Amino acid sequence: MTVPTETPNATRATPPPWTRTAETVGATHQTDIDHGLTTALAAKKQAEHGPNKLVEGDAVSPFFLFLEQFKSPLLIILMIGAAISFYTQHYVDAVAIAVIVLINAVISFLQEYRAAQSLAALKDMAAPMAMVKRDGTWIEIPAVDIVPGDLLRFKAGDIIAADVRFTDAARLAVDEAALTGESEPVDKHTLPIEDANIVLADRLNMGFMSTKVTNGTGEGIVTATGMQTEVGHIAHLMATAEDPKTPLQLRIEKLSKVLIGAALAVVAVVIGIGIFQGMDMTEMLNTAISLSVAAIPEGLPTVVTIVLTLGSQRMASNNALARKLSSVETLGTTSVICSDKTGTLTQNQMQVMRAWAGGKTWDVTGEGFDPNGAFVDAQGNEADIRKEFDLRQMLNISAYCNDADLVTVDGRASVQGNPTEGALVVAAAKVGLSRDRLRERNVQTLESFPFDSTRKMMSLHVQTPSGEKFLVAKGAPDVILNRAKGVWMNGAVHPLTDAMRAEVEAVIDDFGSRALRTLAVAYRQTDDGIFDPTDPEQDIVLIGIHGIMDPPRPEVRDAVSDATSAGIRTVMITGDHAKTAQAIAEQIGIKTRDDQTVHTGADLDQMSDEQLEAVVPNAAVFARVTPEHKLRIVSAMQNTGEVAAMTGDGVNDAPALRKADIGVAMGITGTSVAKDSAALVLLDDNFSTIVKAVKEGRRIYDNLLKFVRQALTANVAEVSTILFAFILMGADPLMPLTPLMILWVNLVSDGIPALALGFEKAEGDIMQRKPRARDEDIFAGGLKQRILIRGLAVGAVSYWAFQEALSLNLDLETAQTMAFVTIMFAQLWHVFDARTTTTLFRKSPFGNPKLLMAVGLSLALSAVAVFTPLGHFVLGTASLTPQLLLGCAFVAALPTLVLSGLKEIFGWSWL
Known part of the structure; x- marks a missing residue:
């Protein structure tokens, strides 16, 4: 079903309802103020406007979502490799590669598969029944049957079932916080408002679908139903706001293309050499399979998911619940935090x-x-x-x-009634005064x-x-x-x-x-x-x-300062008044300079998108904003290269939460709509928790880079080992490594220790660095050079071990096993160097106990691969003598120890 694109308050032939008298609005909708609509007219309107409910778009089938996972470039090349293996009757290789592809696809599917609950949550907020006047009689009908022009009645506790223009308001107050961001219930009246462009929060003669009456009674004429209401407008914005790809997803996609390009280039070179030397086509296909397997880190998608999962668990222990795994790392890239004021930066408790x-x-x-x-x-x-x-x-x-009361709920002081009145009660209680004490002294009303x-x-x-x-x-x-x-x-x-x-x-x-x-x-x-x-x-x-006022949280000022030190701007985006917002921003350190600007929603309405993009770099506060404004602000920040985190708790925040690079919802005060639209939920509604999560996100990205360095060094080593054989062995080269040996290195002997890098502690300067640029390459900082140099060095010694075995007249299986063991030992040495951007000589090898355990497990499994009949059958290995094994271990240590020593001596950052 298509979501309607018409938005509320669009250009109309008549002025908006809040600018007109209730009688004029009633006449527009053919409503008799005393009798309401007739049954016949209501039925006609029902047929014209449809049911009073929100419309969902078409849901994505789980089956098609699963198929989407196979579009990953990494998986595509692996599937090609599996097909070639099957065609050339290398069935064990084909099955092993196919299993890897399936495992990665399933993990990605489970990560992404979640029901689209946002619109369902919006529907849950709707009133199930409503009191309507039809044919002069008040009756209760299902809210879905309400039509424009119906006359509704409300009392305290009721949910308003549609957008209405109030015709009667007796001490009527409505909680609109979820829709407008107002921290207190809004007192309503029936008088016309002259300003046709007044913001939603100031339309005091209007009521809105899904808001709650907190005090008094009232009546109103329905002006909009279903998707034409303000909540319907938000539902439409949510349906059309696409989830952006995270910086990590973009980097992995770019990495995949680089790896595929490298794999194809290497395969083309080898096949070209083979054709030039007159090699058999079957041999060239076997070589192509080996090279495609060697060039792609098969465990990368799996390890990324596991590392992000571990990070999400650490965040959860610090009151930050990640609903999307990709958001865990995005926090580490965040350059600007767009924070709501009420409840996030402030205590959400009015105080004298x-x-x-x-x-x-x-x-x-x-x-x-x-x-x-x-x-x-x-x-x-x-x-x-x-x-x-x-x-x-x-x-x-x-x-x-x-009229308010100070009570204790679950051991905590709380206020029943209007928060502002409650603040006065609390102020009196601070010096021992209360209404009850006055009544005890016989003060009478x-x-x-x-x-x-x-x-x-x-x-x-x-x-x-x-x-x-x-x-x-x-x-x-x-x-x-x-x-x-x-x-x-x-x-x-x-x-x-x-x-x-x-x-x-x-x-x-x-x-x-x-x-x-x-x-x-x-x-x-x-x-x-x-x-x-x-x-x-x-x-x-x-x-x-x-x-x-609703005062700032005590810890927020330090958290904002920590974010600033990390190169992260904090921008307040609130539905509150500009003066209040600016004062809070100055108190907590968001606005510290005169050149930092404050803008209102009305200001934004006068700006083009280009003008807004020019404004956002120096903006500290956006006040009195609507959902559309929040979307524009986030888009402007993203267009200027920012990675934006957006916090929110209300229905009005949901579209921007979905649009932002990472949406952060409040777990205590947040609506279910906001939580379902966000990637991260703060279980304590505390801004400082976001800053802690940023640190964790940076740690995770650092560790992912360490894994990429470790994994790709192994891939370069494997590819170069085969290339050296083709280049140096003439017209009849032998394969130093079989495809399954390469898979074993990638997934077991190298993959397990590399995974343990995900447990590395944060570097000491992690929160003093500037955020990474949105378009920063994953190979930035000399990582590409380190991978190529270390990988080629390991490949050279592995080929040397293979060639040395052949020169000793050892059989091919033994020679391949020596190359296999050399690469495995070399990667186990290299994993300790991959832990740091300096050298392994500057970091204690005992700083990560899980890494030591992983290295031990890798050695044990490698022994099974080399010295057992099962390993001989599956991988084609042969048992080595102690002398050959020690020789491989010694040669394997040379690349890491020699290159790290040179880096230590000469300080070459690229080495």
């Missing part, structure tokens, strides 16, 4: 950071919802709440005029006046134990200040003169400059009997102001 009461400013210590903390003045003195009357009164009102988006205040009419009556209130500072007649300072009410107002406004501005959300607390004594319940907050007295 500063307070102003009675003319005095206090810093508030502590973390999140933990009630341990204190109020500290400018001199560093903690407040004695018994003596600080102004502060005590402010906190008592804050705790009592409040006479009447409540709930918060709503129009009044922007909440107040209670209370009576104290002495019989005095007060109105206590909290709300937006500008609203409170406009209704205030005075300010409480030093135990008395001071008139709100222009100078006093300026002082209070300076406090509000100061808090705002620190990215603190402000909330004012006020009161009024009502014993005089003058009290109007229709407008209770008259002539109130301001007593204090709270400065609230």
